[in-house]
Amino acid sequence: MNKNTAVIILAAGKSTRMKSDIPKVLHPICGRPVLEYVLDLVDTLKAKEVIAVLGYKHQEVRKILRPGIKVAIQKKLRGTADAVKTAMPLLKNFKGTILVLYADNPLLKKETIKKLLERHINNNADATLLTAKVNKPEGYGRILRDKYASISGIVEEKDASDFQKSIKEINTGIVCFNKEKLAGSLKSVRAKNAKKEFYLTDVISLLYGSGGLVGGVDIGDINESLGINSRAELAQANKIMQKRLQESWMREGVTIIDPDSTFISYGVKIGRDTTIYPFTVIEKDVKIGGQCSVGPFAHVRPGTFLDNNVTVGNFIEVSRSRFSARSRAKHFGFIGDARVGPSVNIGAGTVTANYDGKNKNITRIGEKAFIGSDTVLVAPVKIGKRAKTGAGSVVTRNRDVPGGVTVVGVPARPIKKSQ
Numbered sequence: 001m002n003k004n005t006a007v008i009i010l011a012a013g014k015s016t017r018m019k020s021d022i023p024k025v026l027h028p029i030c031g032r033p034v035l036e037y038v039l040d041l042v043d044t045l046k047a048k049e050v051i052a053v054l055g056y057k058h059q060e061v062r063k064i065l066r067p068g069i070k071v072a073i074q075k076k077l078r079g080t081a082d083a084v085k086t087a088m089p090l091l092k093n094f095k096g097t098i099l100v101l102y103a104d105n106p107l108l109k110k111e112t113i114k115k116l117l118e119r120h121i122n123n124n125a126d127a128t129l130l131t132a133k134v135n136k137p138e139g140y141g142r143i144l145r146d147k148y149a150s151i152s153g154i155v156e157e158k159d160a161s162d163f164q165k166s167i168k169e170i171n172t173g174i175v176c177f178n179k180e181k182l183a184g185s186l187k188s189v190r191a192k193n194a195k196k197e198f199y200l201t202d203v204i205s206l207l208y209g210s211g212g213l214v215g216g217v218d219i220g221d222i223n224e225s226l227g228i229n230s231r232a233e234l235a236q237a238n239k240i241m242q243k244r245l246q247e248s249w250m251r252e253g254v255t256i257i258d259p260d261s262t263f264i265s266y267g268v269k270i271g272r273d274t275t276i277y278p279f280t281v282i283e284k285d286v287k288i289g290g291q292c293s294v295g296p297f298a299h300v301r302p303g304t305f306l307d308n309n310v311t312v313g314n315f316i317e318v319s320r321s322r323f324s325a326r327s328r329a330k331h332f333g334f335i336g337d338a339r340v341g342p343s344v345n346i347g348a349g350t351v352t353a354n355y356d357g358k359n360k361n362i363t364r365i366g367e368k369a370f371i372g373s374d375t376v377l378v379a380p381v382k383i384g385k386r387a388k389t390g391a392g393s394v395v396t397r398n399r400d401v402p403g404g405v406t407v408v409g410v411p412a413r414p415i416k417k418s419q
Ligand code: UD1
Pocket: 010, 011, 012, 013, 014, 053, 055, 074, 076, 077, 078, 079, 080, 082, 083, 102, 103, 104, 139, 140, 141, 142, 154, 156, 170, 171, 172, 173, 198, 199, 200, 201, 227, 229
């Protein structure tokens, strides 16, 4: 169905309310830029053409666009109608439906967009809006309806009368157009409004005025249309996305004791029967096997891979490290740039001193090694299979401990050879 669909993603905005030097669509939600979520959604539509309208810091935003997406640069931010107009030359030969999406709407679901497109196409409408009924409509454009309850226009908050402000049906901003009708109406949009901008929303009353058919689809879940305009909305979106991600992990057989105090980034992998205890942060690029135990108060940072049956317990920070099966670090410590073999026990308070001020160095710990409490392993260093370190020992750099040997003290030295 989507051979006849083109998507225009509006992403030129300056993010004024974010008070940020970074374009808002590049701010992360669950460890991933806002825009990536919108791009995922667009991928599922398999549209014929996808145009991104960029402006503010477009070189940076462009970097995360995917192959096949064309870019139109809006030099001056003169409003949403102007933004869409900028994209139109790239659709010169296209005929069909144009879907307009905002790049700052990361929570939209593909089912919702599919429903909107289907309704639009089946009704052969000139425009179909995604609308919502909300208790607090402040800041949104309000939907105007005629005496037959047909949509007749949209009025922006700043231009609305008191009566119009009391309308609780709002414009989410997501809309489908018949291309020819859109192109025709865009020419007539004027910047005669409080913001002196060219509003895309004016196309609706223009189409209605010329006898066009304008439809509406209710979004159902208003959270889906949450736009990221401020840091508060960014936090709100993070919460909603976090809930979605956690629910999907729970469906896959992961136990999350307290979802509210657990933070799992997008793209993390977690195996079945793993339990995540409260106050745990799992960042991106992390893979956790099955039957693991993580937290409480664990910080699992990027580049970490935990094999099955691994325990990373209370107050442990792990970064860029691999733990093989059945290894455990149960009580506070820092494990960075480590390669931990299977069935290793890392005692309470163990620290890998991985950074020498210039480079990050690797610590290797062999199978069944036993690292005594409060050991410092100054990397690069290697602890052999079944080797042991005594409590409080400091194993200095390059002073590798051979397999089976026990070392103690500061600096650590061997005390005996085990069989
Ligand atoms: C817009 C709608 C409003 C709707 C609300 C939903 C208009 C006139 N108003 O208002 O009815 O309720 O969204 O969130 O459309 N952009 C550009 N170029 C520009 C201006 C904006 O690319 O010149 C992009 C922005 O980056 C953003 C999107 O268009 O992604 C929407 O712009 P924004 O200024 O946030 O519109 P709102 O005032 O929120």
